[in-house]
Amino acid sequence: MKYVLYIIILLLNTSLFLQAQEITERENDSINTVLKYVNELNNKGEYGKAIEIATQTLEYIEGSERYELIGKSFNGLAFSYAELKDKDKAFEYSFKARDYFIKAKDTLNIVLIYNDIGVTYEDFGMIDEANKAYKKAIDVLELDKPHKYVIYAKVNIGKNLIEHSNNYKEGLEYLYDALDSAIILGLDPKSDHIYGEIYLSFGYAFHKLKRFTESELYFQKAIDLANNEKYLHSKEEIYSKRTKLYKEDKSYRHALFMMDKYLEIKDSINKLDNMALAKNIEARYKVKESEEELSYLTKEKNIREAQLSKFYNYNLLLILLTCLLLLTTYLIIKRNTQLKQAKDIAEHLSSVKSDFYSEISHELRTPLYAVVELSNILLRENTNAKHEEYLESLKFSGNHLLALINNVLQLNKVESGKMRAESLNFELKLLITNVIESLEYALRSSNNKIHLKYDDNIPKTVGGDSFKLSQVLINLISNGIKFTNNGNITVEIFLLKNDKGIVKLHFNVTDDGQGIPIEKQSQVFEDFYQEHASKDQTHKGTGLGLSIVKRLVSVMGGNVLLKSELGVGSSFSFDLSFDKIATSNGVELDVERGLEKIKDCKFLIVDDNKINQLVTRKVLENFNLKSEVVDSGRKAIELIRNGGFDCVLMDLHMPQLDGYETSKLIREFNKNIVIVALTAASLEEVEVKIKDSEIDDYVLKPFFNKDLIITISKLIK
Known part of the structure; x- marks a missing residue:
């Protein structure tokens, strides 16, 4: 057992060291992904979100030696604050970014940050300081072969000298130097954006120098490049500057023409901005993912530091957790075994219950068959009027007991999910007449009268579940008799639809008895609910009649509706569809x-x-x-x-x-x-x-x- 414990500790220690290494390797990729997202947010104008994420990133990597990542984070903050016109913070974070790039000895990022500092100076109208920053970018990269980052610095200096200092000679020298560098680097003059910047500055300078042919040539080159690569913002700047130049020359016709071009491009940019806005809204849903990634990194850092500082304690904790897991697994297996045994017992009890109901169904209905049929025979053959009332009472008792047994058995079928509708051909009016006749004795004993309103348009023979329909009508009429004295029970059946072999009928059983209070009407269809339990009444029963009615009607495809008013009476109605049977085809014989x-x-x-x-x-x-x-x-x-x-x-x-x-x-x-x-x-x-x-x-x-x-x-x- 001791050796097993040592092996577990060794495996856990190895796992922790590997995990720490994997987290470190994954951190760099994750942080770079977050910083790229910061740049995307800045480009989309979501500066607040960019500042929030860049600040969280700095908090995470603060105190580390990942100077390049720290510099990129400060640069992202500088860009955000420059766009928000916060001069002090823009320069503060720009110079911090520069210092960390210098610490990292990252030459290319040093060139880029000086370029960015120059652009920031320009944004605040500090042209001389901007040119100094661009020159530092050029001085940093002293290589035999020029770099593209230096070309941007040269173009920016040349443009500033021409447009702000009217120093065309020196400005053109920077532009020619930038053009030569671009050619040496092999940049494509038909697609690279830097050529467009150079051509635009040449066009502007030559126009100022009244060299209009050369100016037109370079302006056209800039437009051709912008057209080929769909640089709409470049075209916007070209037409804007040409409009300004023509207005200065008082060439208003040309200025108006250029203004139209400018407005046309501006309109296209606005449309694209609207599309970008829609995409931006969609992209905001991804913000949460980046936030979660950053939050995850912060949590992982804290976890790793805790693991390294409390290494052995965590080993012990993991061992304890493993033991608890094994114990839990054992308890779960034991519990599942108990549940399976309980399930088997429940299934056995369900089977025994089903067998019991099947047997009790036979054992109860068999003697009832004798009681009902013998009472019918005796009523037909009996010539002694004195015994007739006894026989009718016997027949009613048998039918009542049969209805009670049917209700209990139907309830079991509902609980076991075995109830379904059958389809038998029967004469509907004859069925209803037989049901009413079977309740004749109960009607007389309660001094009630029953009325049948039957639509003669209903086909004589229909197809459906006659047994369930009989049980529904017996229960509804019996319910009416139970709560009505010296009153009337009305059974209505009328035709709703007769089409394509289907007849839809409306059934309504109404009494003018004591009625049901509105607050109790939702309860009468519940199992074993008895209205008399809340009143000083003599009505007795199982409380299953209306519950079985609702379920039987539902199985046959209908829904029972109740309308009742206290002291006025109750009405139970439902609609059912039956197959239309042609009595002339010999299927049903009288x-x-x-x-x-x-x-x-x-x-x-x-x-x-x-x-x-x-x-x-x-x-x-x-x-x-x-x-x-x-x-x-x-x-x-x-x-x-x-x-x-x-x-x-x-x-x-x-x-x-x-x-x-x-x-x-x-x-x-x-x-x-x-x-x-x-x-x-x-x-x-x-x-x-x-x-x-x-x-x-x-x-x-x-x-x-x-x-x-x-x-x-x-x-x-």
């Missing part, structure tokens, strides 16, 4: 035609539940249809092998051999017999298995007898 088609068929009922056997058989008997009953899949297979059956009504949940496996075995030897599943499970749980088992169709229990007859009649050939 009960009478269906019964005519299957009246001679023989049915086999396969169900292990005795009560369900009795109920299903009784339903068929009421339609005068023949049937036999078996309580297992094995017995069903034996009977079907012997023949004589046209249709099998198959229960899916049976011990040993369930309905799916039984159907698969039947299909091995009989492809023609019709198999219809009668199941109390939810459609989402059985649909895929039904198709895989080659079952022809299904009917969900409890069912409307009409739906059973129509489903069978469509399948039997």
Whole structure:
């Protein structure tokens, strides 16, 4: 362990030394980049920003031996203050820049700074001092071969002697000397800007000397060079000086001509300045990057100095951090393992929950199927008027319990993300009538009346999720009945749109009951919310009805709207779209035609539940249809092998051999017999298995007898 620790310390020390070397090498490039940016800001006229960055750069490199960089920083400050007409600071920083270039023995930058000092003198009208500075620039660079920087100094002296001292002889000597130097250096006379400066000064001098032919020749050379290289500012200066010369000569026609040229060039420059301004605004976004770079360098310097002064302490700190990192990594891995275990447990619980709901769905709906259907049968067959009220109460209780179970099961589907809309063909008006009839007992007990307003323009048969629509209407009408006494419930359905195979319908369920306070209206669609909890009322319930309504309507593509006023009543409305089904194409058959088609068929009922056997058989008997009953899949297979059956009504949940496996075995030897599943499970749980088992169709229990007859009649050939 001790040797491992020594190795870690050695690696960290080596890393720190390498890092210090890399930072030093990177600093020079970064500082030069910042100083170039300072020059760009000065050229763009952003002197305040240039001063700020140059000052920060000086603070960073102050006390170092990087004299060249210090000199460039002072030179940038001098330029900014000269442009801001701050004479004292401009010269202060110019001479500081010169001193640091001398310390750095940087000859070329010494020449440049003297040139810049000369230009600064000129800016403040100090021509003699400017010429002295230019001469010092020339004296510094005593080389056999002239340098371009010296040419600028010679041109500047010559121009000043001609324009300010009227010393044409000496001024022309400097210009000829500059021209010879440019030729010796091999500068291109067609493109190099220095030639334009020389030609312009020659043209000006010869005009003053009344040598107009030579003056015109050099002015033209200057213009040609400016045209070739698009030196607009040079052209501006040429036309400006010629305008001035012609005005002095009182040659006003020529002066006016030159003035027009000057104004034309000035206009072009203004346009370019505007474009440059736009680019300048865009470039300002890059200022932050340079500031961050400079700030980064300052921070890096401080960090490096701290690392060098407290070397061993940082080694110890890094070792401790490494240990903490290893410990943190271990804790994270351990935590991730715990989270994975929790995730696996949650997924298992979700699967168990789903299986539980699937099983409870079957176990609850199966006896309810018997209760609802037996009450229907008894109501039809009962001749004792005294028992009729009891039977209606029994039927209502069964339907109420079924609606409650459906709400709970639908809530589970929403939470598990399994809810989706189905598409079945059904008669809308018949569905609504059946819903209203199923709630007749509740209406009578609350002394309410229900009114149906149905648009006769709605197609008889539509395609959509009839089961979810039934549940929505049952919940809304039941909600109205619950909060209304001695009042009216109105169900309105009217056509909004009938186009291209789609019908859009508006549904509205209104009551004139107690109403909902405006502050509670946003809560009524929440799970388990019950309005009676805040009032001294007798209304009871699960608080799921309206929550399920909102979710079911949303799945079917609509949105429930609520309008309510306390003491006046409530109105729930929504719009839904359905497929338009042509009843003339034989897809949907009515009960009478269906019964005519299957009246001679023989049915086999396969169900292990005795009560369900009795109920299903009784339903068929009421339609005068023949049937036999078996309580297992094995017995069903034996009977079907012997023949004589046209249709099998198959229960899916049976011990040993369930309905799916039984159907698969039947299909091995009989492809023609019709198999219809009668199941109390939810459609989402059985649909895929039904198709895989080659079952022809299904009917969900409890069912409307009409739906059973129509489903069978469509399948039997």
